[in-house]
Amino acid sequence: MADNRRRGAFLAEPAADELQVPACLGSLAAIAAFVQAVAGRAGLDQGSAYRLRLAVDELATNIVTHGYRGGDGRITVRGRAGAGWARIVVEDSAPPFDPVAGRLPPATDEPPERRRIGGLGIHLALTSVDEFSYVRRDGRNISTLTVKAEGTDPCPPRP
Amino acid sequence: MPLSVSLSIEGDTTVIELAGELDASTAPDFHQTIEKAAGHGTATVEIRMAGVGYMASAGLRSLVFAQQKVAGHVTVKVVGAIEPVARTIRTAGLDRSIVLTDG
Numbered sequence: 001m002a003d004n005r006r007r008g009a010f011l012a013e014p015a016a017d018e019l020q021v022p023a024c025l026g027s028l029a030a031i032a033a034f035v036q037a038v039a040g041r042a043g044l045d046q047g048s049a050y051r052l053r054l055a056v057d058e059l060a061t062n063i064v065t066h067g068y069r070g071g072d073g074r075i076t077v078r079g080r081a082g083a084g085w086a087r088i089v090v091e092d093s094a095p096p097f098d099p100v101a102g103r104l105p106p107a108t109d110e111p112p113e114r115r116r117i118g119g120l121g122i123h124l125a126l127t128s129v130d131e132f133s134y135v136r137r138d139g140r141n142i143s144t145l146t147v148k149a150e151g152t153d154p155c156p157p158r159p
Numbered sequence: 160m161p162l163s164v165s166l167s168i169e170g171d172t173t174v175i176e177l178a179g180e181l182d183a184s185t186a187p188d189f190h191q192t193i194e195k196a197a198g199h200g201t202a203t204v205e206i207r208m209a210g211v212g213y214m215a216s217a218g219l220r221s222l223v224f225a226q227q228k229v230a231g232h233v234t235v236k237v238v239g240a241i242e243p244v245a246r247t248i249r250t251a252g253l254d255r256s257i258v259l260t261d262g
Contacts, residue, residue, distance in 0.1 A: 025184040032182075032213075050213070050243045057215050061183040120251055121216035127250065 023064045023073035023092065031060050031077055035088055038079030042086035045150050049086075051128040052147040056088050058121035058128075059099065059143055067094030067141070084149040089142060096136045099126060099143060161185070163210075164192045172203040178210030181218035189221045197228035204229055209239030209262060218244075219251045226256055238262035 019034045021027035035056045039049035056077070063075055076091040099122050126132055131146040162185035165176045173196045181189060196204050204225060208214075225235050237248065239262035248254055 028182055028184050032180075047243065053213070054215060054243075054247070057182060061215065061217065065183070120219060124216050124247065124250060 017079050019077045019079075021075055021077070023068045023075050023094075025061070025064055027064075027075065028057060028060060031075070032057060034077055034079065038081050038086050038088060039147075041081035043084060043149065044086055044147065048147050048149050052086055052088065052145065055125040055128040055132075055145050055147070056090060058125040059090050059145070062097075062099070062121055062125075063090070063092045063094060063141075067092055067097055085146060087144060087146045089144050091140050091142050093140050097141055098134050098136070100132070100134060162188055164188050166192050166195055168199060168201065171201045172205050173199045173201045174205050174207060176207040176210070180213040181211055181221070182213065182215040183217040186217035186221050189218070190224060193221060193225045193228055197225070200230070202232070203234045203236060205236045205238055207238050207262065208244060209241070211240065211244055214240075214244045214247055216247075216251075219247065219253060222248065222253055222257060226253075234258060236260060 017034070017038065019030065021030050032053055035053045036049060039052055044052065060075055060077075063073075064070070067073070073092060073094060076089075078089040078091075080087045080089075103119065103122050103126055125145075128147075129145045130148045131144075133144045135142050162177060162179035162181055167174045167176075175189075175192055175196055177189065179185065206222070206225070211218075222235070222237065229235060235256075236258045237245075238260050240248065240259065245259055248257070248259060
């Protein structure tokens with residue numbers, strides 16, 4: 001496999017890997033397992049690994065349900081593990097969607113029965129990671145999510 | 160990522176016990192059980208989540224759905240959620256309408 005060759009050729013580099021799945025909710029389990037493996041290689045603590053999984057899961061769910069609107073499509077997930085940090089790149093070829101622009105903070109002043117819950121997944125994704133970036137390139141949405149192990153972030157989120 | 164869902168009645172409390180992972184692919188099972196639970200008409204609906212190791216926003220939607228389905232005087236409780244799950248519930252502000260307890 002190409003990935004194995006890549007690992008063999010660059011042993012000094014942090015491990016890299018790639019997963020391509022059909023854009024459907026049934027792929028979420030495979031994506032989660034992939035993210036957890038990257039988090040494991042990075043030596044992330046349980047809490048940081050959870051945050052990364054949650055963010056990627058929410059983003060992928062959004063791509064399936066809103067990006068491709070339940071139609072055919074593919075999601076590519078790439079991972080990179082460093083010492084105390086993990087980075088996941090999520091790519092799709094659905095219509096342009098910038099998660100930062102589409103972010104909707106929870107309207108906590110509203111009672112739940114009146115509250116718009118859509119957009120909350122993206123809010124959770126963005127608040128779960130330490131770094132997030134988005135670009136639209138060559139007809140693809142490319143989001144990059146980075147989580148650092150607890151205690152390594154100079155500006156940790158307030159509890 | 161399987162989710163197991165069980166439903167029982169203990170006195171005036173309808174108990175939904177969840178174990179596994181609650182994401183967009185498994186939440187529909189929880190939804191169906193909420194529909195049944197709401198029909199029981201007990202004073203409390205208790206959702207035991209100690210066995211839930213992961214919850215995405217789809218789980219939050221289910222909890223909002225539970226709150227909407229029960230009558231106004233019915234208390235919805237989430238019991239035993241692990242810290243990251245409880246944090247997600249608090250992030251959405253659902254702890255204002257749903258009682259979160261350690262169990």
